[in-house]
Amino acid sequence: MELWYTEExxxxxxxxxxxxxxxxxxxxxxxxxxxxxxxxxxxxxxxDGCMMLTEKDExxxxxxxxxxxxxxxxxxxxxxxxxxxxxxxVRELIRYEGIKHIDLVEIDEMVVEACRLHLMQTACGxxxxxxxxxxxxxxxxxxxxxxxxxxxxxxxTDPFGPGEGLFTKEFYGNCYKALxxxxxxxxxxxxxxxxxxxxxxxxxxxxxxxxxxxxxxYSAHIPTYPSGHWLFGxxxxxxxxxxxxxxxxxxxxxxxxxxxxxEVHRGSFAMPNYVxxxxx
Amino acid sequence: MELWYTEExxxxxxxxxxxxxxxxxxxxxxxxxxxxxxxxxxxxxxxDGCMMLTEKDExxxxxxxxxxxxxxxxxxxxxxxxxxxxxxxVRELIRYEGIKHIDLVEIDEMVVEACRLHLMQTACGxxxxxxxxxxxxxxxxxxxxxxxxxxxxxxxTDPFGPGEGLFTKEFYGNCYKALxxxxxxxxxxxxxxxxxxxxxxxxxxxxxxxxxxxxxxYSAHIPTYPSGHWLFGxxxxxxxxxxxxxxxxxxxxxxxxxxxxxEVHRGSFAMPNYVxxxxx
Numbered sequence: 001m002e003l004w005y006t007e008e009x010x011x012x013x014x015x016x017x018x019x020x021x022x023x024x025x026x027x028x029x030x031x032x033x034x035x036x037x038x039x040x041x042x043x044x045x046x047x048d049g050c051m052m053l054t055e056k057d058e059x060x061x062x063x064x065x066x067x068x069x070x071x072x073x074x075x076x077x078x079x080x081x082x083x084x085x086x087x088x089x090v091r092e093l094i095r096y097e098g099i100k101h102i103d104l105v106e107i108d109e110m111v112v113e114a115c116r117l118h119l120m121q122t123a124c125g126x127x128x129x130x131x132x133x134x135x136x137x138x139x140x141x142x143x144x145x146x147x148x149x150x151x152x153x154x155x156x157t158d159p160f161g162p163g164e165g166l167f168t169k170e171f172y173g174n175c176y177k178a179l180x181x182x183x184x185x186x187x188x189x190x191x192x193x194x195x196x197x198x199x200x201x202x203x204x205x206x207x208x209x210x211x212x213x214x215x216x217x218y219s220a221h222i223p224t225y226p227s228g229h230w231l232f233g234x235x236x237x238x239x240x241x242x243x244x245x246x247x248x249x250x251x252x253x254x255x256x257x258x259x260x261x262x263e264v265h266r267g268s269f270a271m272p273n274y275v276x277x278x279x280x
Numbered sequence: 281m282e283l284w285y286t287e288e289x290x291x292x293x294x295x296x297x298x299x300x301x302x303x304x305x306x307x308x309x310x311x312x313x314x315x316x317x318x319x320x321x322x323x324x325x326x327x328d329g330c331m332m333l334t335e336k337d338e339x340x341x342x343x344x345x346x347x348x349x350x351x352x353x354x355x356x357x358x359x360x361x362x363x364x365x366x367x368x369x370v371r372e373l374i375r376y377e378g379i380k381h382i383d384l385v386e387i388d389e390m391v392v393e394a395c396r397l398h399l400m401q402t403a404c405g406x407x408x409x410x411x412x413x414x415x416x417x418x419x420x421x422x423x424x425x426x427x428x429x430x431x432x433x434x435x436x437t438d439p440f441g442p443g444e445g446l447f448t449k450e451f452y453g454n455c456y457k458a459l460x461x462x463x464x465x466x467x468x469x470x471x472x473x474x475x476x477x478x479x480x481x482x483x484x485x486x487x488x489x490x491x492x493x494x495x496x497x498y499s500a501h502i503p504t505y506p507s508g509h510w511l512f513g514x515x516x517x518x519x520x521x522x523x524x525x526x527x528x529x530x531x532x533x534x535x536x537x538x539x540x541x542x543e544v545h546r547g548s549f550a551m552p553n554y555v556x557x558x559x560x
Contacts, residue, residue, distance in 0.1 A: 039291075273539060
């Protein structure tokens with residue numbers, strides 16, 4: 001049987017994965033949600049036909065979105081995750097004993113439902129007692145919060161559809177306000193390669209720079225995302241992700257990871273010239 | 281008109297590029313050679329149906345295969361390139377005034393012919409007076425050479441078909457012998473992600489380690505290669521690519537690059553844990 005999932009990485013580039021079974025297909029109030037099982041990547045989740053995560057390579061994304069800020073400031077206690085209904089980010093966060101409270105604000109309850117049914121590899125951490133789930137629009141949730149969080153992770157979809165509001169100036173300004181005075185904001189920041197993603201990246205970066213004194217980008221190699229070259233944004237009121245990295249302290253925590261290590265941490269902030277030029 | 285080039289990155293993963301025209305299709309003594317023009321990546325070259333390079337992203341591969349060894353030892357004078365009939369590696373090498381002599385050993389004259397016809401962006405440097413082209417098997421060429429080169433770059437195809445001999449123990453041993461006592465060997469080293477590539481990578485690395493005192497791997501983000509995560513091998517008799525990098529000296533040369541810079545140089549040697557584990 002030949003069943004192929006295909007995603008357009010640009011109007012002229014297609015990435016296709018051979019599927020064994022289509023496990024879940026629902027239209028929520030916000031988006032189309034699909035879960036499929038594949039030969040190469042195990043079970044995977046798509047939202048509006050865009051790849052969100054696969055069982056086989058999600059470790060790269062979740063390692064990099066969580067351990068980079070945590071190794072920069074291992075004293076982080078209270079975290080807000082916006083998006084991230086699959087639970088992968090929360091799964092990595094709860095590995096830190098020092099984290100006492102995690103708020104997860106996911107707009108779409110059906111994403112969590114789909115992952116609890118078919119992707120327990122990521123959803124497994126959602127029942128930890130430190131985790132509080134709110135099914136709300138992240139943009140609206142954050143408006144009335146001041147000085148509460150040590151870390152905000154924006155684990156969003158792309159900047160169109162339900163995730164659009166999470167790439168606006170209003171949102172980044174409210175994140176700044178919601179953070180404590182040594183707070184860190186990390187967000188998934190699209191790819192620098194294909195034109196459409198590169199444009200979103202440039203616009204988002206400009207907006208974040210206008211609020212935070214320290215703003216840097218870092219990369220990871222994610223095989224199932226367009227171009228495989230994915231960026232994350234690191235914005236902070238106080239901590240520099242290179243100068244303040246305490247590699248020894250993080251390594252002493254003994255957290256085993258498949259992608260992240262403190263050398264990768266440092267190396268991931270080196271941007272190729274064409275990306276630097278894009279951000280100028 | 282819908283015309284799509286498709287490459288299998290694994291038996292279950294396909295990468296497809298929309299093609300405008302098929303410009304060149306010949307069967308040489310060694311392989312099938314195709315050049316196509318695409319909407320997203322400009323003109324591109326495939327050998328036996330595998331992507332070799334595209335006009336739009338070849339700068340990443342050629343920057344990383346050339347400038348990493350050159351910035352480690354900017355005194356390099358005599359270089360051997362094995363494979364690389366497209367000319368991209370030579371084009372980057374001739375930008376160094378210090379390089380006095382380049383031997384290019386390409387097994388297949390028709391690759392050079394195809395690139396001279398349709399890919400002058402890379403083939404443009406092949407007529408430089410310092411460049412000497414030999415249409416020979418690299419494995420055979422190198423057997424009788426001793427202590428001649430400062431740098432050998434193995435710019436080969438994958439380890440099956442005509443490139444197979446360039447991944448053998450005999451070949452790496454002969455490279456060691458052909459290098460001067462402070463010589464450097466750099467080779468394209470496949471991807472760590474998909475099983476088939478990861479196996480080749482592991483085997484090649486083991487063989488190189490058995491000859492050279494210093495052996496490291498470094499990565500680049502190459503959108504049109506399987507997984508987008510591509511590795512290069514750095515093996516050396518004397519120079520360490522991190523400790524001996526003289527960033528100031530390289531930057532003073534004023535060579536403009538689109539991908540490489542000396543921060544990317546350092547960062548590219550940080551390997552994710554799953555890659556380290558693979559190499560153990």
